[in-house]
Amino acid sequence: MPRRKGVLIMDEKTVRRALTRIAHEIIERNKGAENLGLIGIKTRGAYLAERLAKIIFEIEEVQVPLGFMDITLYRDDIQTKLDQPIVQKTEVMFDVADRIIILVDDVLFTGRTIRAALDQIIDFGRPKLIQLAVLVDRGHRELPIRADYIGKNIPTALNEQVVVKIQEVDGEDSVTIEKEKRK
Amino acid sequence: MKLKSRHLLGLEGISKEEIGLILDTAETFKEVLERPIKKVPTLRGVTVVNLFYEASTRTRISFELAEKRLSAELVNFSASTSSVKKGETLKDTVKNIEAMKIDMVVIRHQSSGTPYFLTQCLSSSIINAGDGAHEHPTQGLLDLFTLREKYKKIEGLRVVIVGDIKHSRVARSNIWGLKTMGASVAVCGPTTLMPYEIDKMGVEVYSNLGEALQGADVVNVLRIQLERQKGGLLPSLREYANEFGINSDRLKRLNPNFTIMHPGPINRGVEITPEVADGPYSVILDQVTNGVAIRMAVLYLLSGGEGKVE
Numbered sequence: 001m002p003r004r005k006g007v008l009i010m011d012e013k014t015v016r017r018a019l020t021r022i023a024h025e026i027i028e029r030n031k032g033a034e035n036l037g038l039i040g041i042k043t044r045g046a047y048l049a050e051r052l053a054k055i056i057f058e059i060e061e062v063q064v065p066l067g068f069m070d071i072t073l074y075r076d077d078i079q080t081k082l083d084q085p086i087v088q089k090t091e092v093m094f095d096v097a098d099r100i101i102i103l104v105d106d107v108l109f110t111g112r113t114i115r116a117a118l119d120q121i122i123d124f125g126r127p128k129l130i131q132l133a134v135l136v137d138r139g140h141r142e143l144p145i146r147a148d149y150i151g152k153n154i155p156t157a158l159n160e161q162v163v164v165k166i167q168e169v170d171g172e173d174s175v176t177i178e179k180e181k182r183k
Numbered sequence: 184m185k186l187k188s189r190h191l192l193g194l195e196g197i198s199k200e201e202i203g204l205i206l207d208t209a210e211t212f213k214e215v216l217e218r219p220i221k222k223v224p225t226l227r228g229v230t231v232v233n234l235f236y237e238a239s240t241r242t243r244i245s246f247e248l249a250e251k252r253l254s255a256e257l258v259n260f261s262a263s264t265s266s267v268k269k270g271e272t273l274k275d276t277v278k279n280i281e282a283m284k285i286d287m288v289v290i291r292h293q294s295s296g297t298p299y300f301l302t303q304c305l306s307s308s309i310i311n312a313g314d315g316a317h318e319h320p321t322q323g324l325l326d327l328f329t330l331r332e333k334y335k336k337i338e339g340l341r342v343v344i345v346g347d348i349k350h351s352r353v354a355r356s357n358i359w360g361l362k363t364m365g366a367s368v369a370v371c372g373p374t375t376l377m378p379y380e381i382d383k384m385g386v387e388v389y390s391n392l393g394e395a396l397q398g399a400d401v402v403n404v405l406r407i408q409l410e411r412q413k414g415g416l417l418p419s420l421r422e423y424a425n426e427f428g429i430n431s432d433r434l435k436r437l438n439p440n441f442t443i444m445h446p447g448p449i450n451r452g453v454e455i456t457p458e459v460a461d462g463p464y465s466v467i468l469d470q471v472t473n474g475v476a477i478r479m480a481v482l483y484l485l486s487g488g489e490g491k492v493e
Binding site: 072091 | 185204207208210211212214215218219220222223224225226228229483484486
């Protein structure tokens, strides 16, 4: 295995600041938090959505309904992959119809995950509008999709790997860039 | 984690991990079935043929719904209205169907081993929907799923399968699956309907229903297969109902929180009385609901990948 050298881009503090700023931006842009709904894309986006909901509650004292989504069943590469990805549960317990849905993910890359998530949300109902919040935008879009709220823009080369670690899953908050593509 | 084979021919030889994967995947699909739009685009462009050489209501509709809810293309075939009537052989029939570019075949056939035979002459994925007295793996899986849903785990349960074990593919798939998952299994039925050397599968064998039911958690009641009773193996249905029919009186021997299962269709008043079949401990209709989720999981896990797994 080639040795990977990681360059630390964000640590616990910067991740927290970015999320706090995004929460403020969400409230400002939507003039409050009354009609919002947060949907996190599994796995790491789900925890980020949970944290955003917490921060928004601290600021506005509004409990924003929270949902989690697994987009496996809506992927466009399901029949070309050798190994079927493990499907996780989707838990969107609130009605998305006429709500402002904030879709949350860790990294925005090709945009294909977001396309799948958009299709899935629309199958649940007709939201008033959908906005996208990501911790990292690393570029290289393959679809006409952009984020409304971005923690950090990180220009990358295609052979680089952006690794996001989240306390709840990986035991720490960090974003690093690694040179070698992970197998 | 993936399934080792690209076919599902039976539960014999399927590992605990693989069964676990199928059951976990089915849980996700069960959630899909509760959404306002009960459909996901996962198998868009995949063509499935449902090849039914034997009559079926549940299995066929269940597979059909599972395919539709995964957005697969499907074609239904029933032997009685096809060129099989003109004498076309099975091999010719499936070769011709495959020439029309299909990806998966779901087959039910009266002869044991037919799905295996298809794997030898086709390149599609084959799913066994019941072959003779051999196996009915998706029924076995949905029974496991239903039990896991109720008891949280299958390990340690005592399951009694009652009825015509000899002709029952449901019994065989259940025995393989339950044993793999760590349940203890007993079979009970008239000696004429008990296959030789069934004990070699690792089950207890009873010909007295009262003894078999003692201390059991689950009773899986098999249908008396009237279409397979030409040989005079039963004196009369009435005698069978008296000796082996499940009625409320017999439930007293079971453990508290017991479960009654039946793969359907039910012969009410023969192998099971209506009040038991419709009782609060009966999960017969849950089994049917779960069947769609299990079949979606199997179709999903067996699809995908141009490259051959293995």
